Amino acid sequence: MRHYKPDKNCITTLRIVVAFLTLLLIAIIRYFIPAYIIRLTASVSVVGISLLVMLVYLPLYFSTFSYTVTDKDIIRSSGVFIKHHQSAHFSAIQYSTVISTPFSSYTGLNFLILFLYGGQIRLPFLSRSDLNEILELSGCKAREEV
């Protein structure tokens, strides 16, 4: 049995993305809202929400993510407020899709989607090496090479 967690670089990447979006929003607020009080309130609210997301929600969200690979199954657990546990037999996997973003080896933004009979199981925020290992353990690699 192997356990996997999301790539730690992912949280940093997402924090940078949130920070960038915050700055962009503040710039838009400054440009379009003339009233000082409203501008200040809106900016402070945006900064507050961003800080909450970056410092509280994202760490919580990532701490709940885990993938377990056994001899026959893959189990995904996630969810901050509502917990989800998804399990699928390797034998049910029909095919796979890997989504990679630019510089994914540094950012950890790799996604694996396993298509099964009657649905799919999505494994986001995996490091390259973990993703390849899961593909190998689940038998997807072997089926591609037979």
Add this chain to the structure above:
Amino acid sequence: MYHEHPIRILRYSAKNIWLLIFPLLRGVSTLRFDKDRFYSWVKGAWFDILILGLIMLFGLVRWYSSRIDISAAAITHNDGVIFRLRTTIPYSSVSLITVERPFYLVPFRAVMLRCDTSAGLFNSPDMKLMVSEKVIRELKRSIPDVREKGSSDDIPRPTALSILLFSVFFSSGFSGVVYIATFFFKGGDIAHDMITASLSRITMETEKLTGKLLLRIPEAAIMIGSLFIAAWLLSFTINVLRYYGFALTLDENCMKVSYGTLTRKEYRIMSEQINYTDLRQNLIMKIFSAVAVHISCAGYGYGKRSLPVLLPVRKEKNMGRELEAIGILHGIKNEFKPKRTGFWQYIWLPVILSAASFPVHFIAADIVPALSDLTLFAAIMLEVPSIWFIAVKFAAFLTSGISLYDDKIMIRCSRWTTFHTVIADRSRLVKLTLRQTIFQKMIGKKCSVILYFEGEEHKSYRVKGIDIKKAMEISELLDHHMESVPI
């Protein structure tokens, strides 16, 4: 490694057509013309050309990024410029490979390739590519094929007549269209007569006026009726063109089906991925012992206007022995049939409709005598399909049933006006439901047996009026133990 066909650049470019919004905005901003109009136009044209060039460049980059790898065991498609998508489908999971040659792509020697598995989104292919013939040849070398020797030679090749009959029966409800057309042709006349008669009672002058105006009513009705007939004829023509040149070869592992004139389609179906076969008939086909063989296989018959047909209309006795490979056997009798007391369950709705139509007309004519002709016409028009439905449901009662033989299960049932004979491996059965209404419980202790099979669509097949003890026996034989169910 292969790329998609270069014609795909146009398709990818079309996705960026939104970029034309910039020249459009620019055009809107320069609506006021001045002396530098010509200079402005030249400047604008360059800008437009630049934008068009950008769109084409995006298409080219998208096309270049879309790469196909065909290995001995899987097909892989790499797609996307910024977000890279890598989809790998092992051949062992493939249920269907579709090769489409639309007439407009033939000059470019480009073909549409679709790859389907039992997973993925319902009603959409798992991989859809526009490729060259070279890629298709390479792919065909890697996927299972029908053996040259030992393939079925005695499969009856569909004749032109069978294609025509199939197109007649499956073109948007032939009888329905004739019925609707009649309704408008005759109904228009009646409406015209009634309105003319009621208005003529007012004054002679009004009669003159309305006579001219109301002339248009039957014309409009005839036009609507003709429109229905034309729509059906169009549907019929499309079906003939679609299924013309139908050919089927198969062995125990694979089936090859091809048909079509304007768009030639070739299907390679993996036999082990077929969920079940469905022999469909309507009442006329049943009387003449003709059937159309359909199959349920992920991806086959995908699309609104496609049907998962394996053999168009054939006489039952003319079916080849090779079709036994997919479970189509002759002479299998119903082992479990509906009880005689279940007769009412089959026919109650059309009988009530048929019995009620004329009394409703008499009541309506009593209340509003002016509408008497119209209600009589409506009653007759309701009576005709009701009697037809009674005949259909009576035939369904006589022929419905369930049989279990070898590792197969066969269900004969009806859905609306279509009769189904579904043959499947028992292992393909995913759900069995026994449903009992209060009437079934009170009269004769019967129930309905509803069976669900593997497949992309959530379809069920129901046999009504089965004795409860027999239903329990069926569930036992199918390994769905229901002894503890309080029925």
